[in-house]
Amino acid sequence: MDYTAALAKVKEHVSAFFDSHKNGELDYHNQVHTEAVVEAAAQIANHYQLDGRDFFVVNAAAWFHDIGYYIDFVNHETVGAQEAVKFLASINIDEETAQAVADCVVATSMPQRPGGLLQQIVCDADFYHLGTDHFKENNRNVRKEFGVLWKEKPGKSAWREKTILLLEKHRYFTEYCQLLLNDKKQENLDWLLSRRKTEPEATAAPKELITAAPPPVTEDPSSGKKGRKDRPERGVETMFRISSANHQRLSDMADNKANLLITVNAIILSAILSLLLRRLEDYYYLSIPTVIILTVSVLTVVYAILATRPSIPGGTFTPEDLTARRVNLLFFGNFYKMGYEDFAGGMEAMMEDKEFLYGSLIRDLYSQGIVLGKKYRLLRIAYSIFMFGIVVAVIAFIIATLIHGKD
Numbered sequence: 001m002d003y004t005a006a007l008a009k010v011k012e013h014v015s016a017f018f019d020s021h022k023n024g025e026l027d028y029h030n031q032v033h034t035e036a037v038v039e040a041a042a043q044i045a046n047h048y049q050l051d052g053r054d055f056f057v058v059n060a061a062a063w064f065h066d067i068g069y070y071i072d073f074v075n076h077e078t079v080g081a082q083e084a085v086k087f088l089a090s091i092n093i094d095e096e097t098a099q100a101v102a103d104c105v106v107a108t109s110m111p112q113r114p115g116g117l118l119q120q121i122v123c124d125a126d127f128y129h130l131g132t133d134h135f136k137e138n139n140r141n142v143r144k145e146f147g148v149l150w151k152e153k154p155g156k157s158a159w160r161e162k163t164i165l166l167l168e169k170h171r172y173f174t175e176y177c178q179l180l181l182n183d184k185k186q187e188n189l190d191w192l193l194s195r196r197k198t199e200p201e202a203t204a205a206p207k208e209l210i211t212a213a214p215p216p217v218t219e220d221p222s223s224g225k226k227g228r229k230d231r232p233e234r235g236v237e238t239m240f241r242i243s244s245a246n247h248q249r250l251s252d253m254a255d256n257k258a259n260l261l262i263t264v265n266a267i268i269l270s271a272i273l274s275l276l277l278r279r280l281e282d283y284y285y286l287s288i289p290t291v292i293i294l295t296v297s298v299l300t301v302v303y304a305i306l307a308t309r310p311s312i313p314g315g316t317f318t319p320e321d322l323t324a325r326r327v328n329l330l331f332f333g334n335f336y337k338m339g340y341e342d343f344a345g346g347m348e349a350m351m352e353d354k355e356f357l358y359g360s361l362i363r364d365l366y367s368q369g370i371v372l373g374k375k376y377r378l379l380r381i382a383y384s385i386f387m388f389g390i391v392v393a394v395i396a397f398i399i400a401t402l403i404h405g406k407d
Contacts, residue, residue, distance in 0.1 A: 038059055054118055062125055120173035131177070258305075268293065286400055317335060
């Protein structure tokens with residue numbers, strides 16, 4: 001199935017739907033919002049390296065997730081799921097995949113309870129803006145739309161209180177969004193809480209407010225001022241967390257690949273040593289192919305083990321290392337032989353010195369990259385030996401059998 005072409009048809013269909021269903025009352029749940037959710041869904045899906053089918057499911061669900069607002073805004077998730085199934089059937093998408101898309105659309109219903117990674121991605125994409133600078137801008141559109149749809153525009157204080165409640169209860173489901181967006185979402189919540197203190201006490205908000213749309217906040221006229229010194233720091237810290245998490249994921253993948261090679265070649269070696277070697281006297285012409293495959297398996301296992309073999313430094317550091325900021329206390333290999341007092345003192349010194357702290361983070365990230373580079377280089381050698389070696393061994397077995405098999 002060509003899912004890329006199918007996704008292009010979904011985009012064309014939903015875009016045509018928006019063009020033919022112009023509705024000036026929908027200031028938020030419109031084509032602009034849908035395209036933003038699709039972009040966020042693709043970003044998250046790419047992070048998790050989804051295959052073609054799952055990538056299609058996530059993005060198709062993002063396209064269909066809010067078109068129900070133009071048909072029945074109260075039950076828009078259910079309507080959107082039905083529209084998705086209907087259209088996907090018309091372009092010959094199998095029933096299981098179409099149902100997966102529909103399930104992802106329904107999963108965005110409040111309160112969100114996604115089942116599995118695909119539904120989690122769509123849910124996080126739908127509320128992606130909660131952890132971005134677009135949060136306040138979306139507020140005006142959502143609140144205005146709510147007032148038109150429900151014929152009751154809530155006051156700013158009531159709207160803010162429900163928004164605070166939802167932000168406090170909301171959580172991102174994917175680790176990627178947690179690392180990337182939680183800090184900014186907390187910053188948006190803190191801003192709302194500060195507004196609560198400076199404005200009159202809130203009145204009760206309409207019951208439907210929490211489920212009608214992604215939560216808004218009121219626009220602060222002074223929001224453009226340069227008073228948030230921690231904004232760049234949070235962005236930097238988020239960058240370090242995501243990069244470190246990516247490195248850890250890549251390291252786990254390399255370990256799994258190495259383990260696969262070790263397991264397969266251990267089975268090959270066991271079979272050859274227990275079955276074939278004892279019969280070489282009868283099948284002497286298989287000696288060379290046997291030696292080839294034994295050599296290939298042994299070399300593959302050696303390189304796979306080298307790829308996962310840990311390298312641990314001395315485990316100590318000196319006061320001079322601390323003073324010169326040469327030691328990276330974020331890696332256990334640099335302190336595991338030190339006493340607790342020395343380690344704690346070093347950590348306190350690092351936490352009090354921003355340059356030292358960020359320097360350690362940079363050094364730690366760089367060290368992870370160096371280790372990953374070495375690991376993947378050795379792993380590539382192991383896979384190359386196994387791939388080419390097994391081909392040569394099989395060819396050697398075939399040739400030996402054809403030449404001497406009738407003797």
